[in-house]
Amino acid sequence: MGDDRQLKRVRLGVELSSHTPQPEMVVAGAARTCYSAKELALSADELTPQLASKIITRVVQRGHLSVLEHASFTFAVEGLSRAASHQLVRHRIASFSQQSQRYVEFTALEYVLPPTIEERTELAEDFARFIGSAQKLYRRLREAGVPREDARFVLPNASATKLIFTMNARELLHVFTLRLCSRAQWEIRELAHRMLELCYQVAPTIFSLAGPGCRRGPCPEGDMSCGKPWVPFWEE
């Protein structure tokens, strides 16, 4: 009853809330600066999207990835577990603004339910009951005067968080290499997949290069390989 109001199972939400306008034109313009003696084509009349695409493919094939750093992408994410966010924030070439458990009061605990638990009803019920007891204890501690930063000690990894983060295209390709692999945690893999869908729409040449190591050569996981090379959604 009251519990229904105070517990809420949530699902991942991902938005590309901002990005460098015309990211591929910016990247290609930067690449031309490195190798050309011509004037910086600031107005860049001759730089068409087709030419930009060609330039990007060429420099990336040569491994000159630094030009990709000029294109930035900002994501707004909600419904992500603290377990997953702890992994995400370990990427250091990125900027994160995460909902604080020290400043925000958790009157209604939102949580993420892993599929391996959801599919077994009795486990899922125990799980929900446990989340409920965490919420109850949190509230009791707060009412007893315990500060938020200490009351949160009872919040589980399943607690959902919200965050806004910015990464450049080079770091995004790196993130996709690690996190689209079938051996990555299911939740961060889903996040990576959703991010890639959004990026691919605005910069298809750059992000057509995305994917785990198996897309570019033999699986780097060796004897722990899943054996099924990753296929991008645009080739499915």
Added chain:
Amino acid sequence: MGDDRQLKRVRLGVELSSHTPQPEMVVAGAARTCYSAKELALSADELTPQLASKIITRVVQRGHLSVLEHASFTFAVEGLSRAASHQLVRHRIASFSQQSQRYVEFTALEYVLPPTIEERTELAEDFARFIGSAQKLYRRLREAGVPREDARFVLPNASATKLIFTMNARELLHVFTLRLCSRAQWEIRELAHRMLELCYQVAPTIFSLAGPGCRRGPCPEGDMSCGKPWVPFWEE
């Protein structure tokens, strides 16, 4: 009973497990390179500890902090809550190796107990009981075949973690500025204090500069100031 074996309240442990040998000589030698036309004093006969100390004080006062980056410090920490480690790993100019909840089985849950809960017996008992229920559910999920990466969703922020991390002296001064402030979370403040004690022993000139903003000017927290300027332990 069995619970006693499987639950364990732990306390913070901090060791300085490695560091650049003679850190102040290295830093002072680097500072001399920038400003002197003399040969690089690689053998550096004339560079005494006293001279090194003088050089460091001078360059730091002028705000030339980059030379401090040549001295690295590696810490081994255990008994830190996941709540605190989540804050710590947000420092990006640092290298972290943290015990993984995906790879390590938590047969005996170690947890951190905040003082504000410890001091009220009935709250502490509820807290311990809750930790016990988390441990029990974790084990039950594991026995039902749920993978570790999903079972860990029930582990609370209070769970203790272990980590090894490396920071250079410049970043350490930055960490001390933020984390020694009385408004920082109590646990990361204690960690910072213990780290400073260890650093001060091996590089007293560099780390005599450590402390929150109030040591160098007016409190930057404005109307949220604690009103009590921080005093370093060596001046107490």
Added chain:
Amino acid sequence: MGDDRQLKRVRLGVELSSHTPQPEMVVAGAARTCYSAKELALSADELTPQLASKIITRVVQRGHLSVLEHASFTFAVEGLSRAASHQLVRHRIASFSQQSQRYVEFTALEYVLPPTIEERTELAEDFARFIGSAQKLYRRLREAGVPREDARFVLPNASATKLIFTMNARELLHVFTLRLCSRAQWEIRELAHRMLELCYQVAPTIFSLAGPGCRRGPCPEGDMSCGKPWVPFWEE
């Protein structure tokens, strides 16, 4: 004669070629995420520019600068000496694409003339003659089959370069702190000033905070202070 075609004194050109659209809305949105329990206002109907401005001022005053990292700015610069670019690329939280002296042939040497030399005719003439001799030797080496990467050894620091670089607003404020100071090299100071003019137009709240240390307190240069506190152009 022929020399006129092959030597060219150039002046600094700075363009803001791209930036995060509505940078202050993005930054303020990120700040709200950290401190609010409310849904992420992705569509953000209630976030007006006025409210954004208020939020930014508040978080920056508290020293929470990380939210500024979500706004990126890409500059195209030409007519900058290699002496100045060597300083500029030392900023590590930034992305640079610089015209390569290994890949680009310098058929017409562009150079930067320092005012302290320009103002004394006989020095300026010697300087131009020297640049001419560098160009001549460069061409002679090239004709003798010396590769570009070695022929460039004769190119002087005065040689003009072109580059495109991207920095986020937090790093830009740091750059402005260092490079707007009257003790910075004149050329990088002019570059910083031009960059600030461009940034101020698109994000006036964020960049109204820019300036050397003397804008926020006593001059950090101590006994090397110029004695004249910096005044932003919008207050002149």
Added chain:
Amino acid sequence: MGDDRQLKRVRLGVELSSHTPQPEMVVAGAARTCYSAKELALSADELTPQLASKIITRVVQRGHLSVLEHASFTFAVEGLSRAASHQLVRHRIASFSQQSQRYVEFTALEYVLPPTIEERTELAEDFARFIGSAQKLYRRLREAGVPREDARFVLPNASATKLIFTMNARELLHVFTLRLCSRAQWEIRELAHRMLELCYQVAPTIFSLAGPGCRRGPCPEGDMSCGKPWVPFWEE
């Protein structure tokens, strides 16, 4: 005559002036933290060099390179051209202290002579004469009251510089991948080679992994490949 005193052709000097003591023990200890539930082996009785070597090989093969960041190496370099140092300082995950041309007076110009010029006597003579004219003009400008930061505009890329820099083992492997390639500039390739020799002595397991891309798979330079896979000196 006087010229002999004031011009000096120099050669590359590289020293490993400091490093994390027992770097492979530190790295292996960090790796054990990530994957083991055991107590942090701070005293680490059981960790032998042989075991450390095995652990490092295993984690690196799996691509878990972050543990390598706990080992830092500080180099002192002299006799490097400004052309090469400009490339070197572009590595951003590193700390540099470089001799300043703004603070240091260049009474005797030290310069680097590329082999492709040295081998042709008449070119080498023209080159030396040009360096002499740069030195002469530098001195004339200084005597006329031009500040050092402007007089240096006549100093050529061939001018030798001194610097001290620190990188961790992960970044070093990245530097070696790029700079040991036969397509890298000869001087930075020589520097990388000398650095590797020094690193290999103190951490042979870690640095046995060093080398350009051709050591680990097909040449990434494509149709610009030199066709001769790199062979490490310890296998020659």
